[in-house]
Amino acid sequence: MLSATPSPPLSPRSPRNIHFQFTRPPAESLELKPLPPRTPFLEDGESPYPQLPLQRTVSSVVSVNKELERQLVRKFDRLILPMLMLVYLLGYLDRSNLGNARIMGLPQDILNGDPTGVQYALINSAFYFAYITLQFPATVIGKKFSQNFWLGVAATGWGFCCAMQALSYNFANMFVARFLVGLFESMFSPNISLYFTYFFTRQEIGARLGTWFSCASLAGAFGGLIAYGVQHVNSRVDNWRLLFIIEGFPAVIVGLLCIKILPDRPDTATWLNEDERQLAVMRMSRGGLKEKPRTINMRHVWAAIWDWKIYVYGASYFGANVAASALAAFLPTIISDLGYEGAQAQLFSVPPYVVAAAVLIITMPFSDRLQSRGIPMTVAGLLGGTGFLLLVVQENLHVKYLATFMISTSVYTSIGLAISWFPYNMGSESKRAAGIPLFQAIGQCGSVLGSNLYPNADAPRYFRGFGVSCGMLYMTGFGALLMTAYYRYENARRDRLYGYADRNAAVDTTELADEAHDFRYTV
Template identity: 55%
Template sequence: MLMKDSDEKLNHASDEAPRTRSPELEQSFIDSPEEKRLVRKLDMRILPITCLLYLFASLDRSNLGNARLQGLPEDVLRGDKSGVLFDWLTSAFFFSYIVCQIPATVASKLFPPKTWMACAAVGWGITSTLMATGFNFPSILVTRVFLGAFEAGFSPQMTLYFSLFYTRKEIGLRLAFWFGFATIAGAFGGLIAFGIQNIHSSVQNWRRLFIVEGVPAVILGVVTYFYLPNRPESTTYLTDREREIAVERMNRGASGDVGAVVNRAHVIAAFRDWRLYIAGVIYFGLNCALASIGAFLPTIITTLGFKANALAQLLTVPPYIVAAIVMLAFAFTSDRLQSRGILMAVSSAIGGVGYLLLIVVTGNVHARYFATFCITSGTYTAIGLTIAWFGHNLGSETKKAAGLPLFMAIGQGGSILGSHIYPQTEGPRYIKGFGSMSFTL
């Protein structure tokens, strides 16, 4: 196993004044009725808001794939017969996302979590909405770059945020539930695109798509500011007794930092941790598949013989729904077994089999459509488990703030590759794309 249960040195090495905890007091909290009530209370407030945030972040990130079938290339990319311009629009998001991830996540520790995430949501919502005003390739390219910048501090910061409130035995299922909304976004995005495509208006379908999926993120950002709990020791959402239990849970098996501070020694330790780079390589392959699914699944569906673009949008829904169910089942099992690696290997194998089916089965539409279920279920489940694996295994809070975006930034390089793996000139077989994806998984 690459990851140990904790980083012992960093759990005890801290520049802050040591906080003494009574072992008897700590033990009295574990699995007590009080603690269980607190977890339920946290779930009811944290999960709805954070899951909706990720839903709209995923919608705004991946709606380019749906817009492609609604006339965007013909309207602003001069037809884009080769598909190269569309590929660059897809990958532009990841360039700014990679560059901004580490500084954004480390800086987020200096601000209340609800303020940071509210501003991020409002920023990416406005940016996504402005994509509807695009009139040529450079204008949409700029909005995609800013979209990546606003979302850069969100995903790794959310993983850090969850680790403040949930223990190692709880975080896997919660992160899977949260990340599962990326699959819900895929299904929901297909339904929205199908509905918009059947509305007749003077405004192009792809422009309405960006507006419909961008505006709710702005509204949700405002809601986030007023309802998302801050850090365990400072949130007013909890009573004094609940805060006492929450702080003990935050420090159970790891050392949380005190308030809005950044421990420089722990940032350096994150960059020196070899496990982060190994995990980054794994995450690279998974993100290569994930980015290609988000941008090209509607296009892949059209290669199965469903030539109507509206039907292709609708047929993207079932694979995402099944992927969400599979992901939750694997996450629940991994939490119970306290083992991520084996289940990651199984889910990656499922995705790899799906891509092999797309390569070798050419005449059976049902088998090829089944393969899309395999690639979505395998890819999303493996990524969810990877994020959960790191959520509680990097030691101190500052090291998590630096380490999580570091391995994610390495992995997002795969997203850039995945954005260019299906050139339109190689359709409908896409041998190179499917073969590369089966290898990376």
């Protein structure tokens, strides 16, 4: 018979890994017996298939006092979440205020009227040129720095550059200013998804990221209200210049507060006691071990670059961002072309964003509870695609305005689900640090496309822009459905081969990231 003897632990990081050494007795004493049937519930160190290499969880299920854990999470919710929401609200205001400035007269003042709309489209795209090309190195390099410092510098930088747009007097000035806003935002948004995984588990992150991302739609609402107010100000300064100043400088102040208030990681939070810090670190080992701060596993970085799943995610995110950028840059113009003028168009752009924020905040906790991201994202993509279809085929202004609600709800729900779904399916911090910006860079290419789909020559029907955006959101829904089917298949395959893996067990992902035998994907 085959015999097996446990060897000493492989390393201090994996004290319960077991290495088996097999010895074969003489042939005449070998007695063949059938293998016992596999059971889906395994003890530590037990393999469902003795002939397969053994890989088990590095520890038993991570068990903590639930009440103490709830108190700890509430502390994170009270400090980290509001601060990041405020920063993102200001960031999205600074990103999307160009659409409001357009109908305040910016093209007439510095672009010689821009009769074709090409110059405005290029200025709007300048943000995304920087954001797309720089976020991958910015996120990987940012992992080497204290996260509160990195995020704070990013917010301070884009706020200052946004305010400096008020000094633009020609196309070149505005293009450079928008490029710099994109540069600093590339340091922020991808790092946020990574930063949240330091504090919240996969059962918690959806509601938090959804609440955080709702600030994008709230920024659209506040942006419309602020623009409505600024447009009624009588000043020697052009109203659009005043808008950039009012929305830019608050981000500078809040960015400095981030450096002072936000922690780098749970184990360095000065407002937690020692027991709370230990609890915060221990509970985050569920589903994968944490890496040492400010380190990068280059093997996982390359694994992210070659992972086909990132590119499918990116294609879905691409579709959502085509619609999102169109909504941010052109919703006031679209509403104006529907029959509402000037300040009234600014005001009517508010309700679609408010409804989108409410739906997102309601959807994400249910997604957490069900641990399901793909199906809600599929439904959202189909809803938004249908909204753009209505804009193409309908003449009734009320139906068209209703379609903007469908589109805004779809866009923000799809993106909120995508950014909460993607990070934990990477398996390790280094793979997330590379995968998140790569996924977002692919997706933000859609923002460049969306920014160039609505030339003035197509007004007021914009058949081309609405038609392409419709197809892109349908693609988003299909991509989410495809990934859901794959993850269900892969989880079932691993359960069949390696046995049932408890989602609350600490899985050693330091070598294989999400390819570890006991790692299971969120569907």
